[in-house]
Amino acid sequence: xxxxxxxxxxxxxQPEQLTxxxxxxxxxxLMAAQAxxxxxxxxxxxxxxxFVLVTFxxxxxxxxxxxxxxxxxxxxxxxxxGTQTEIMVNLRGWFDANPPGTEPDEAAYEALVSDLVxxxxxxxxxxxxxxxxxxxxxxxxxxxxxxxxxxRLEAPFKEAILDIDEDWADPQLWRVMRDASSxxxxxxxxxxxxxxxxxxxxxxxxxxNRAVYILLFQRTLILSLxxxxxTFILGFPIAHLLATLPLKYSNILMIFVLLPFWTSxxxxxxxxxxxxxxQGVVNDxxxxxxxxxxxxxxxxxYNQTGTIVAMTHILLPFMVLxxxxxxxxxxxxxxxxxxxxxxxxxxxxxxxxxxxxVPGIGAGALLxxxxxxxxxxxxxxxxxxxxxxxxNLIAFHMTNSLNWSLAAALAALLLFGVLALYWLYDRLVGIxxxxxx
Amino acid sequence: MALPKxxxxxxxxxxxxxxxxxxxxxxxxxxxILIVIPLSFNAEPYFxxxxxxxxxxxxxxxMRWYDLLLTFGMQAPDVARDGSWxxxxxxxxxxxxxxxxxxxxxxxxxxxxxxxxxLAALGLSRPEMPYRRAIMAILISPMIVPIIIVATGMFxxxxxxxxxxxxxxxxxxxxxLGIPFVIITVTATLVGFDHxxxxxxxxxxxxxxxxFFKIIMPLILPGVISGALFAFVTSFDEVVVVLFVxxxxxxxxxxxxxNGIREQISPAILSVATxxxxxxxxxxxxxxLLRRRSDRLRGISQS
Numbered sequence: 001x002x003x004x005x006x007x008x009x010x011x012x013x014q015p016e017q018l019t020x021x022x023x024x025x026x027x028x029x030l031m032a033a034q035a036x037x038x039x040x041x042x043x044x045x046x047x048x049x050x051f052v053l054v055t056f057x058x059x060x061x062x063x064x065x066x067x068x069x070x071x072x073x074x075x076x077x078x079x080x081x082g083t084q085t086e087i088m089v090n091l092r093g094w095f096d097a098n099p100p101g102t103e104p105d106e107a108a109y110e111a112l113v114s115d116l117v118x119x120x121x122x123x124x125x126x127x128x129x130x131x132x133x134x135x136x137x138x139x140x141x142x143x144x145x146x147x148x149x150x151x152r153l154e155a156p157f158k159e160a161i162l163d164i165d166e167d168w169a170d171p172q173l174w175r176v177m178r179d180a181s182s183x184x185x186x187x188x189x190x191x192x193x194x195x196x197x198x199x200x201x202x203x204x205x206x207x208x209n210r211a212v213y214i215l216l217f218q219r220t221l222i223l224s225l226x227x228x229x230x231t232f233i234l235g236f237p238i239a240h241l242l243a244t245l246p247l248k249y250s251n252i253l254m255i256f257v258l259l260p261f262w263t264s265x266x267x268x269x270x271x272x273x274x275x276x277x278x279q280g281v282v283n284d285x286x287x288x289x290x291x292x293x294x295x296x297x298x299x300x301x302y303n304q305t306g307t308i309v310a311m312t313h314i315l316l317p318f319m320v321l322x323x324x325x326x327x328x329x330x331x332x333x334x335x336x337x338x339x340x341x342x343x344x345x346x347x348x349x350x351x352x353x354x355x356x357x358v359p360g361i362g363a364g365a366l367l368x369x370x371x372x373x374x375x376x377x378x379x380x381x382x383x384x385x386x387x388x389x390x391x392n393l394i395a396f397h398m399t400n401s402l403n404w405s406l407a408a409a410l411a412a413l414l415l416f417g418v419l420a421l422y423w424l425y426d427r428l429v430g431i432x433x434x435x436x437x
Numbered sequence: 438m439a440l441p442k443x444x445x446x447x448x449x450x451x452x453x454x455x456x457x458x459x460x461x462x463x464x465x466x467x468x469x470i471l472i473v474i475p476l477s478f479n480a481e482p483y484f485x486x487x488x489x490x491x492x493x494x495x496x497x498x499x500m501r502w503y504d505l506l507l508t509f510g511m512q513a514p515d516v517a518r519d520g521s522w523x524x525x526x527x528x529x530x531x532x533x534x535x536x537x538x539x540x541x542x543x544x545x546x547x548x549x550x551x552x553x554x555x556l557a558a559l560g561l562s563r564p565e566m567p568y569r570r571a572i573m574a575i576l577i578s579p580m581i582v583p584i585i586i587v588a589t590g591m592f593x594x595x596x597x598x599x600x601x602x603x604x605x606x607x608x609x610x611x612x613x614l615g616i617p618f619v620i621i622t623v624t625a626t627l628v629g630f631d632h633x634x635x636x637x638x639x640x641x642x643x644x645x646x647x648x649f650f651k652i653i654m655p656l657i658l659p660g661v662i663s664g665a666l667f668a669f670v671t672s673f674d675e676v677v678v679v680l681f682v683x684x685x686x687x688x689x690x691x692x693x694x695x696n697g698i699r700e701q702i703s704p705a706i707l708s709v710a711t712x713x714x715x716x717x718x719x720x721x722x723x724x725x726l727l728r729r730r731s732d733r734l735r736g737i738s739q740s
Binding site: 034037038040041042044045047048052053055056057059060061066234238253255256257259260263264266268269271274277279313345370373375376377381395404407408411414415418419422426431432 | 448451455456458459462463465466467468469470472473476483484485486553554556557559560561563565566567570572573574575576577578579581582583584585586587589590591592593594595597609610612613616621624670673674676677681691694695698699702706707710713714717718720721724725
């Protein structure tokens with residue numbers, strides 16, 4: 001740091017401005033030095049920040065973009081050479097010229113037919129049909145069927161098309177095509193919360209037997225809360241025991257908490273399958289001890305119970321460690337003082353000890369809840385059909401139904417929820433206080 | 438937690454109940470991990486203790502599932518076990534291939550995460566670091582964001598930039614997932630770091646580089662190594678990103694296990710699990726020893 005001349009002589013009437021040896025004002029020199037130190041610190045962080053932005057933030061941002069952007073009805077990308085072609089140009093022109101709710105006329109059907117002819121050349125009818133099918137189920141075959149005959153159709157086009165299939169007159173289909181004619185849409189978010197637009201463009205709830213997502217969000221929340229509560233009930237006593245035992249014993253018992261923490265997730269999930277399945281260790285023990293008849297073995301895995309048990313086990317260390325680090329420094333003389341003032345042991349615990357552990361409970365519960373909400377592996381392996389969480393549905397839409405925009409919209413909703421909790425965690429606990437063993 | 442002499446009978450009863458409850462919870466924590474070890478030596482293809490195993494009959498135990506780990510995927514598993522048999526196993530055994538991939542990916546992603554993470558932790562723990570809180574939040578977020586979202590995002594992004602189905606893509610992804618652990622452990626080591634040591638070094642004429650390698654590095658090394666171990670374990674245990682980003686023939690141990698559990702679960706999975714449990718015991722011991730060493734170096738004594 002620059003050397004300051006602590007210059008002003010006491011005899012001088014006017015205090016001279018403080019300067020460094022090389023004549024710069026001290027204030028400026030200090031500012032420059034501080035700015036340099038800030039730059040240095042930032043330069044150390046910069047490589048990692050850039051790396052994380054590229055490998056983590058950018059991919060997630062791009063995925064979020066996909067949840068509002070789906071060009072399936074506006075352009076076609078040839079998979080072999082990557083050329084992009086504008087499609088459905090005529091129909092989109094008709095949509096632009098006519099306000100929503102206009103009855104499709106002969107011009108509209110003519111535009112449709114000319115676009116379908118182009119689709120046939122590009123062999124894009126399947127992709128376009130799939131895009132419309134996301135929002136108007138059962139229409140994919142309309143596109144494939146009609147495109148096959150599009151070239152041979154003659155005016156009047158409206159009758160010709162309705163001749164092939166009456167469903168083309170469905171106002172809901174035309175509403176969906178109008179919405180899809182712009183690549184940017186919020187309809188996937190509507191679908192992710194079990195809403196849709198009807199043929200008039202009003203937002204309504206979807207048919208009850210298609211409403212699955214709200215139910216799954218609810219189940220995810222309820223199961224996560226339940227698992228958080230269970231980890232608290234199981235974690236509190238052992239954290240208390242660990243915190244009050246002398247260090248040489250608690251260090252040994254700590255292994256029981258840390259070993260599961262270090263063991264592979266898949267190993268722990270496998271262990272639960274082995275323990276809980278109907279020919280597994282727990283059921284065999286119950287049968288051998290005569291508690292359960294051989295033919296009525298309890299189904300404890302591949303259902304909600306399996307998810308709850310395995311996830312409670314896996315997330316328990318995340319509850320115990322923050323609790324322990326808060327409980328360890330609690331001074332036992334407070335409780336002793338309460339006892340000597342006449343409190344019963346229960347009152348002393350309730351009024352004196354417990355309030356001091358609340359920060360640890362908050363930290364542990366938030367962490368467990370955040371991790372539980374987004375859990376994927378364990379529910380996928382042991383959840384069966386009723387133990388699946390929202391993450392599993394995202395995976396389903398990614399790999400099976402291939403409705404990527406809907407997967408992205410569901411992921412975005414989950415992500416916003418988790419980030420809100422993460423923000424709360426940072427406010428209440430501080431990320432710096434995150435401890436690992 | 439000794440019971441005081443003046444405790445009432447009710448308190449005594451509760452105290453012993455409490456100890457029993459704690460014992461049961463510890464059992465809940467540890468039993469599932471230990472149970473796979475004896476079961477992996479089962480001679481029968483079952484997931485439960487056979488009568489022979491319970492009566493400690495040696496014929497009830499066997500190494501057949503460990504043997505299967507070697508032979509599964511081999512071209513000629515049944516010939517005599519000479520040099521060519523072993524080279525066949527090394528070349529073709531599915532689990533050995535998976536282990537090789539896991540180690541390669543884990544090794545490089547650990548190096549990447551540790552180097553970048555340690556540098557960043559040094560910057561983050563300086564008092565003059567600007568936007569410290571926000572940057573820290575971004576760097577820790579890979580640990581918090583649900584893995585399926587990370588995998589989905591990376592799937593789209595990597596396919597677009599041509600990193601899908603490459604080792605580099607998986608290594609970068611795993612490094613990202615390991616970084617929060619490195620940051621957390623190294624910043625924890627730097628808490629209470631005595632900065633007068635670096636000033637003393639500078640005062641005695643050391644360049645910043647010399648100060649880093651001679652003064653800072655030895656002090657934070659335990660934290661760096663435990664962070665690296667965490668990063669390695671994260672990569673070694675990661676399956677979802679691999680499922681989305683990796684090529685079909687880029688099998689890793691967790692992916693192979695995932696397939697095994699989903700399709701046909703056999704006791705061979707248990708023998709892999711046993712090996713992994715032993716590995717994690719070794720890692721836990723190392724980390725614990727490092728933590729004690731770090732506390733001793735920094736003068737935080739522990740009785």
